[in-house]
Amino acid sequence: MSADRPHQAPTAQPVLSVTGLDVHYGKRRALHGLTLTVTAGETLGIIGETGSGKSTFARTVLGLVRASAGSVVIDGEDVSAHRPRQWRALRRRGIVQYVFQDPLRSLDPDLTIEDSLTEPLLVQGVARPEAARRARALLDRVHLPEDLLDRLPGELSGGQRQRVAVARALITEPRLLILDEPASALDSANRVQILDILKELRADGVALVLISHDLGSVAGVADRIAVLYRGEAVEVGPAADVINTPQHLYTRLLVSSAPTLHTAAADRTEREALRALLHA
């Protein structure tokens, strides 16, 4: 199967399945009835404007926020009722990993790259020489030279840091990797490199969730796209369908506002008309 083009979602058991998810912060409802699945080797893009609930979704799947209703099943295990201790154990196993938009948030500024990469394995009880061997292999996988191992994150370029953050997330061999705007702060050369790494991961069977406010930035990578609007998935479908035949008004507005989706981009008058309809 080519890693360069979106492919049919495999029919295997989902790596992540959330059903009817409600999340509240106090009285404020951040997610409502969210139902999504991601299977091995599939890339799901989650798109929505600021405050639509994208980070809340990620935090819930990582056990950092508790759902008020609905279920979360990770790799066949229903984790909805997990207690904090069970979530910590699950996170230590590293089945689900998360990469922040800003790699400095994923990396401890005082740890060398080698220590950052080996830490998740040492916590699992892996011996240091084996952890160091795997750290080297991972650097190679994200196309970085070994001589970065002795450096601190502050001594790397932004693009190198983001690739180290991805390598750190991969070292526990996750089944699911959630990335929050992984390429938005990068120049185009570094962005292409990150997207190529993601395509390789997908080909290796890792389930990917790409979170972004920009439809254009996930359009070429995601197999399916879920559009979040005010905490609800207003549209979920194959990427080509969502982009070419958007059903919901908000999706139409997103498509028409995406500067990189040239063929679909609408003029300002049309966008204003869509916005007016959406808020009517």
Ligand SMILES: Nc1ncnc2c1ncn2[C@@H]1O[C@H](COP(=O)(O)OP(=O)(O)OP(=O)(O)O)[C@@H](O)[C@H]1O
């Ligand atoms: N810790 C919190 N306490 C109270 N409200 C919160 C908290 N975190 C998020 N919210 C609210 O929940 C809603 C969803 O926020 P969330 O951070 O999930 O959105 P988002 O789509 O990730 O936004 P962004 O793109 O800006 O990161 C927003 O209305 C936000 O103000």
